[in-house]
Amino acid sequence: MALLEVTDLVKRFKVAGGTIEASSGVSFTLERGETLALVGESGCGKSTTGRAVLQVPGPDSGSIRLRGEELAGRPPRETKRQRRALQMIFQDARSSLNPRRRVRDLVAEGLIIGGMNRVDAATRVDAMLRSVGLEPDRVGERRASEFSGGQCQRIAIARAMVMQPEILVCDEPVASLDVSVQAQVINLLEDMKQQHGLAMLFISHDLSVVRTISDRVAVMYLGRIVEIGGVEEVYSRPRHPYTRALLDSVPVADPHQPSTGPALAGDLPSPMNPPSGCRFRTRCPMAQEICATAVPELRVMPEGQRSACHFAEQVAA
Amino acid sequence: MTVLQRERARVSNIRPRSHTLHRLRSIGGRALHLVAVLVLVTLAGTALTDLMPGSPASIILGPTASDEAIAALNAEYGYDQPLLLRYLQWLGNAITGDLGVSIQSNQPVVEVLLQRLPVTLELTVLALLLSLAIAIPAAVYAASRENSMFDRIVSGLASGFMSVPVFVIGVLLVYVLGVATRWFPVAGWAPLSSGLAENLHFVFVPVLALALGEFPAFYRLLRSDVISTLREDFVQTATVRGMPRGYILRRHVLRPSSFSLITVAAVAFGRLLAGSVVVESLFALPGLGSLALQSIPAKDIPMIQGIVVLVAVTYVLINAVVDATYALLDPRMRRI
Amino acid sequence: MTVTLEDPATRPARTSRPPRFTLTRRVGFMLAVAWIALLTLLALVADLLPIPAIDEPVGGPSIPPFSGEGPLLGTDAIGRDIASRLIHGVRISLAVGVGATAIAVVVGVLLGLLAAYTRGAVERIINVLTDTVLSFPPLLLLLALATVVTPGVPTLVIALGFLFVPPFVRLTRAAALSQLGRDYITAARSLGAGHARILFRELLPNSIQPIISYSVVVVALIIVIEGSLSFLGVGVPAPAPSWGSMIASGKDNLTRAPYLVIAPSLMIFLTVFAFNTIGDHLRRRIATGGES
Numbered sequence: 001m002a003l004l005e006v007t008d009l010v011k012r013f014k015v016a017g018g019t020i021e022a023s024s025g026v027s028f029t030l031e032r033g034e035t036l037a038l039v040g041e042s043g044c045g046k047s048t049t050g051r052a053v054l055q056v057p058g059p060d061s062g063s064i065r066l067r068g069e070e071l072a073g074r075p076p077r078e079t080k081r082q083r084r085a086l087q088m089i090f091q092d093a094r095s096s097l098n099p100r101r102r103v104r105d106l107v108a109e110g111l112i113i114g115g116m117n118r119v120d121a122a123t124r125v126d127a128m129l130r131s132v133g134l135e136p137d138r139v140g141e142r143r144a145s146e147f148s149g150g151q152c153q154r155i156a157i158a159r160a161m162v163m164q165p166e167i168l169v170c171d172e173p174v175a176s177l178d179v180s181v182q183a184q185v186i187n188l189l190e191d192m193k194q195q196h197g198l199a200m201l202f203i204s205h206d207l208s209v210v211r212t213i214s215d216r217v218a219v220m221y222l223g224r225i226v227e228i229g230g231v232e233e234v235y236s237r238p239r240h241p242y243t244r245a246l247l248d249s250v251p252v253a254d255p256h257q258p259s260t261g262p263a264l265a266g267d268l269p270s271p272m273n274p275p276s277g278c279r280f281r282t283r284c285p286m287a288q289e290i291c292a293t294a295v296p297e298l299r300v301m302p303e304g305q306r307s308a309c310h311f312a313e314q315v316a317a
Numbered sequence: 318m319t320v321l322q323r324e325r326a327r328v329s330n331i332r333p334r335s336h337t338l339h340r341l342r343s344i345g346g347r348a349l350h351l352v353a354v355l356v357l358v359t360l361a362g363t364a365l366t367d368l369m370p371g372s373p374a375s376i377i378l379g380p381t382a383s384d385e386a387i388a389a390l391n392a393e394y395g396y397d398q399p400l401l402l403r404y405l406q407w408l409g410n411a412i413t414g415d416l417g418v419s420i421q422s423n424q425p426v427v428e429v430l431l432q433r434l435p436v437t438l439e440l441t442v443l444a445l446l447l448s449l450a451i452a453i454p455a456a457v458y459a460a461s462r463e464n465s466m467f468d469r470i471v472s473g474l475a476s477g478f479m480s481v482p483v484f485v486i487g488v489l490l491v492y493v494l495g496v497a498t499r500w501f502p503v504a505g506w507a508p509l510s511s512g513l514a515e516n517l518h519f520v521f522v523p524v525l526a527l528a529l530g531e532f533p534a535f536y537r538l539l540r541s542d543v544i545s546t547l548r549e550d551f552v553q554t555a556t557v558r559g560m561p562r563g564y565i566l567r568r569h570v571l572r573p574s575s576f577s578l579i580t581v582a583a584v585a586f587g588r589l590l591a592g593s594v595v596v597e598s599l600f601a602l603p604g605l606g607s608l609a610l611q612s613i614p615a616k617d618i619p620m621i622q623g624i625v626v627l628v629a630v631t632y633v634l635i636n637a638v639v640d641a642t643y644a645l646l647d648p649r650m651r652r653i
Numbered sequence: 654m655t656v657t658l659e660d661p662a663t664r665p666a667r668t669s670r671p672p673r674f675t676l677t678r679r680v681g682f683m684l685a686v687a688w689i690a691l692l693t694l695l696a697l698v699a700d701l702l703p704i705p706a707i708d709e710p711v712g713g714p715s716i717p718p719f720s721g722e723g724p725l726l727g728t729d730a731i732g733r734d735i736a737s738r739l740i741h742g743v744r745i746s747l748a749v750g751v752g753a754t755a756i757a758v759v760v761g762v763l764l765g766l767l768a769a770y771t772r773g774a775v776e777r778i779i780n781v782l783t784d785t786v787l788s789f790p791p792l793l794l795l796l797a798l799a800t801v802v803t804p805g806v807p808t809l810v811i812a813l814g815f816l817f818v819p820p821f822v823r824l825t826r827a828a829a830l831s832q833l834g835r836d837y838i839t840a841a842r843s844l845g846a847g848h849a850r851i852l853f854r855e856l857l858p859n860s861i862q863p864i865i866s867y868s869v870v871v872v873a874l875i876i877v878i879e880g881s882l883s884f885l886g887v888g889v890p891a892p893a894p895s896w897g898s899m900i901a902s903g904k905d906n907l908t909r910a911p912y913l914v915i916a917p918s919l920m921i922f923l924t925v926f927a928f929n930t931i932g933d934h935l936r937r938r939i940a941t942g943g944e945s
Contacts, residue, residue, distance in 0.1 A: 054843050080845055088843050096836035100858045110844035156840075163844070350781060357785040368801055476933075480926035482877040484884045485918045488900060492907045591792035595881050599904075609793065613800045613887060621797045629788045636788075 001068050002029035003199055004053070004167055009062035009072075011045075011052045018272040022048035023059065024223035030167065035193065035200040037210040037231070039246070040220035043271060046203045049220075050169045053201065054086050055079070066167075084114065087160035091172035093152035097144035097159075103129070104140040107159045114163075128162040129155075131195075132188060150181035154188065161192055168192070169201045174209060186213055207250050211235060219243045222271060222279040228298065229305020239307035239315050241284050278310070286311050351637050358633060359411070362626040363404045366618055372396055377420060377616045394619070416626075417619035421612065426623040429608065434627075436506065436604035439520065440596065441589045444527035445582065451528065452535035457566055459536075460543035472540070475533035483592045487526040487599045494522050504601040523596045530592060531585050538581055542574040576643060583639040587632050682934045685927035692924060696744045704737040708892040715910045729913055730902065738894035739920055745895045746924060749809050749879045750872040756814025758868050761821025766852055766860070768822065769829035776826075783819040791816045791878055799887040806889060809882070813875050824867060828860035866935035873928035880921055896921050 011023040022045040030036050038046040052059040055076060064072040066086070071079050087110075090096040097106055104125055111121040126136040132154040144152060153173060160168055170189065174182040190213060192198050204210050210217060211231055218228040219242060227240040238244045266283045269275055275282050281291040290310050298306040301313075309315065366373045374390035375382065391397040394417075395406060410416065416426040459468040478486070495503035501522045507515040546552060547570060555565050594606030601607070605624055612620040695702075705711045710732030711724060718727035718735065726736035768779040791813065798804075798812055832838065833856070841855050882888030883897030891898065896917040903913030 051839070056839050056842050083843075084845065086843075088840070090836040090840065092836060096840050098837045098841075098855055098859065109841070109846070113845045113850070159840070159844075350777075350784070353781045354784045354788065357781065358788050361785065361789075365797055365801065368798070373801075476929070477922075477926070480873070480929050481918075481922050482880050482884075482897075482925070484881055484897070485900065485921065488904045488907070488914055488918075491904070492911070496907055587790050591790035594792055594796065595885065598885055609796050610885060610887075613796060616800060618800065621800050625789070625793060625797045628790060628793055632790070633784075633788045 003032045003067060004030040004201075005063070005065040006030075006049075006053060007063040007065075009049060009052055009059045009064070011048050011057075011059045013048075015272070020271045021223055021274075022271070023052060023062075024274075025062070026220070026223070026225055028218055028225065028228060030199050030201060032166070033193070033197045033199055034216065035202055035214045037202040037204060037214035037217040038220055039204055039207060039210055039217060041205060041246075041268065043268065044220040045223040046220050047171050050088070050171050050201055050203045054088050054169055055083065056088075084110070084163055085166040086169065087163055087165040087167070088169040088171065089153065089156045089160055089173050091175050093149055093156050093173075093176075094144070094147075096156055097152055099145040100143065102141050102143055103134075103147075103155055104136070106144060106155060107162055110159065110163045124162055125158075128158045131161070131192075132158045134158070148181075149177050150185060153177065153185050157185075157188060157192065161196070161198075164196070165198070167199045167201065169203070171203045172205070173202075175204070175206065182209065189213065207235075207246060219246065222269070222274050224279060225298065225308070226280065227305060227307045227309075229301070229303070229307075233303040233305045237303050239301045239303070239305060239312045240280075240309045241286055241311075241315055242280050243307075244315055278308070286314065347637075347640070351633070354633055355630060358629045359408065359626055360400075360404050362622050362629070363407050364400055365622055365625070366396060367400060373618050377618065411626075416623040419612075419620045420617040421615045421620070426619050429620065430605070430623055430627060433603060433605045433608050435508075436602055437590070437593050437597070437606060439509075440523060440527065440593050440602065440604060441586065443520065443524045444531065444589055444593075445586060447524055447528035448532035448535060448585075449578075449582070452532045452539060455532075456536045456539035457543055457571070460540045460547065461562065461566065463544060471536070475536045478529055479533040479537075481530070483526060483530040484595045484599060486529050487523070487596055490522050490526050490529075491599070494525075506600075506602045519602075523600045523602060526596055526599075527589055527592050531589060534585060535578065535581060538577060539574055542577060543570055546570045546573060579639055579643065583635050586635060590628055590632070678934070681930055685930040685934075688923060688927045689931070692743050692747060695740050696747050699740050699744055702740070704740065705734040707738050707741045707894050708733065715906065715913070717910070718912050718916070726916060727912055729899070730906065730910075735913075735916055738899060739896070739916060742894045742896045742899065742917065742920065743924075745806065745889055745893060746876045746879060746921075748806055749813065749889075750876040750928075752806075752810040753813035753817065753875050754868050754872045756810065757817035757821055757871065758864065760814070761818040762825045762857070762861070762864060764818065765822040765825025766829055766856060769826045769833060769860075770848070770852060770856065779822065779826075783822045786816060787819045789816070792881060795878070795882055796885075796887060799882075804882070804888055804890065809879060809888065813878065817871055817875065820867070820871070821864060824863050825860055828863055829856050832856055832859050862939050863936075866932050866939060869928050869932035869935060873925045873932065876921070876925055876928070 006029070007027045009023050009026040010021065013020045013022060024045075026045070026049050028036060038049060040046050051057065052062075053064055055071065059072055062072060063070060066082050069082055071082060076083070104122065107125045107128060108118075108121040111124065112118070116124075126140070129136040129139065134151065134154055139147070139151075139155075144155065147155065168189075173189070174185050177185060186209065189200070193200060200213075202210065202214055214231045216229060217231045217234050218225045219234070219240065220226065221242050227234060227238065227243045234243060235247065238247055269279070269282055275292070277293050278284070278287075278291040278296050281287040284291070288310070294310070296308040296310050298308045299312065300306050307315075372387060372391050373394070373396045374387040378386055378390060388397070395403055398406075407417075414427055416430070418424070419426055419429055422429065455471050459465075459471050462468055491503050494501045502519055503522075505519055507519045509516050543566075552565060552569060555569060556562070590606075593604060594609060596602070597604040597606040598610055605628070609621060609624050612624075705724075710728070711734045712722075712728050712732050714728060714730050714732045716722050716724070716728045716732075718725065720727070724734045724736060726734070726739070729735055729738070764779055764783075768776040794816060795804075795809075795812055798808070802808055838851060838855055841851050846855070879888055879895065880897035880900075883895035884901045886898070886901065888897060889895045899917040900914050900921075903910070903917070906913055
């Protein structure tokens, strides 16, 4: 049994002018200690999926099973204990910390809510602050607004890790940080993973960061997973035209290296009115009639990953 | 949520049909809101009599009245009926233009209101215009010469006037303009029918008192608005390109500021209506305010209710009109 | 002859505004705070001071102040000590001003938080109610109330408090709405925080700043309204020495005894000006991002 099993997750939002289905039937599993990355362009639904797993807010339909126990559709009160095993860090670390509270209180918040007494909580908080590279006596009594983005992310990680979670959902954790600080935070996450056997759902649009930290990767487009598999398999031999195009757009150091495959055509279609059949067909160089009529299912490929494309076998290497 | 914001930013082909539907729905929502407020306002007016200890008739007739007299008066005016019934009756009457009969004078309330309304209206409108006439040029000039002697003096005066209640301004003006110098009459009213000059002679000091009380709010708002607009890039560009200052001020700076001015003017109108009570009392002007005042010792409940409802409904409608104009005028709200 | 071009990097930066202006502001703020503190003190100890009672004549009528013939600040038309009446007037103004504002803040902030947090039907109801109350100009409504209820300090405090709830509802709601989209609220939820905790420990402290400066301004507004009501004769009833009623009784003697109007007018002006200055200062501090 996998640690986390997400099946057919659907989440809709009402906006001015209609409804957007940000997640349209997303399914994946997560094993203990493994890092699964959700990648895709802005607006593909990866953040929504990540937050739905944590029930903030929960999905409209679908199943989320943690160690076999169903979380979706149940009132938060009942699932409090299980949900402690799932924690999250956010893209804007600064704004994810209450600017008026002190660091020690912030990190201890989850423990106090869970009923721990202040003394025990304080010990754990200080230990965790050291773990993330912050000196408790120097940062503990200061307010969150006094710290830089990278330090705020460390505090956020401490706050999440002090709850001893089994799964950490990271929603674009390094996207707003300087490149040098990005590396530090990524390394910190790696350390946490090693020390605590942490499983991670790593949401990002940055393919190079994803490659360094993930074991598996799921590529999303307009609310659906189009390709999912081991990170090496997907990166070296993508089996979906969208993945192919994404990988091509990652800048390489060698300007003379030829680009493989045609560029993406057109704009991202309106999420309120997604194309029928395969949602990628309006920008796909390989689109045929069948792509408009039949929704492609995820099928196993020779290298091991699964791809949702009628012509997955013909995707250029 | 950032996901949502990004989704909306990426939308490239919104179906026109669903957008119009959304607009209609939002207009409908606002209309419903307006109706709800109007209902509650008029209901509160009717409910005023429920706030007192004892029945309205006992208040009107005083402690010496007999129980039968009280019961008879209550029945005559319908005060013995439950709130909802009274309200519906009142509503039915109001639609046909009947707001009851004044206890002091036995005249229909609507008649008296219509008699007194022009005075208060003239007072309020003139005061609004005068305070704008003072505030706008002063604010624009002060803002364009920030921290100059003019700016500091006028801004200081504005702060000062903001802290002086209208009745104090009125009393002081009476002293300076009426008693010490005898330039203006200190009390009384000459309707427009007896000549414009005569009318303005009587109305000048009260209007000035009200205007001096209101102008600081306009002045400060406009001044800070103009200062921040002048700092914006597009103004610097225009200046550098050689456009004359006056032209820039008129065409590029005043227009965005006019939005906030309109909103503030609507609020000021409400304040002016209230302020006119004080001024009308002080200068013995026959307006709605002094009518309200004299209805209090007379315990003229129908009259008071009529005044309150009239003013409140006017205020609601003015605000609704301002909201609608705002929404229509703001070019950002207009879509193709 | 060498021509040297001035290096822009070494040119001294121009100061954005003359320092005297800001100094005046700071001094003004200090003075305002001092005045309010003095008034508060006077209000608290008024009964203990060796001053005459407010309704006992202590000398002839209308003795001018500083004349040596009578009490320091003179006497009014009935011979009562002006200074003592002014001091007791402080109590009335502060009691009504601060009391009503306190009620308005507590109720308004709660409703505003609720409106922002729950949205949906609850928010719409609160909005409609808020707009309804806002449609009644305070002075007029209080006049209407005066017809049916005998005014006094408690009635004024409750009525004015109620009338000033809407601005606080709006302010709090706006501030809370802008905070609700931020991730620390989501983080608190994911840590297991319940509604009460999120409302009072996360949302409230971060939405309260604009409330603080505005509440000071509201105190000033309410003092003016109370003064106006007393001036019109429908506020705090005689012999209570509200500054407004002192001005009303003094205005008929302006030529002979102007100090009867000037003294209470000065008191109102200084007090309202002090509160407005403090409110302005607080607002400016928030706008420039200072943390209290």
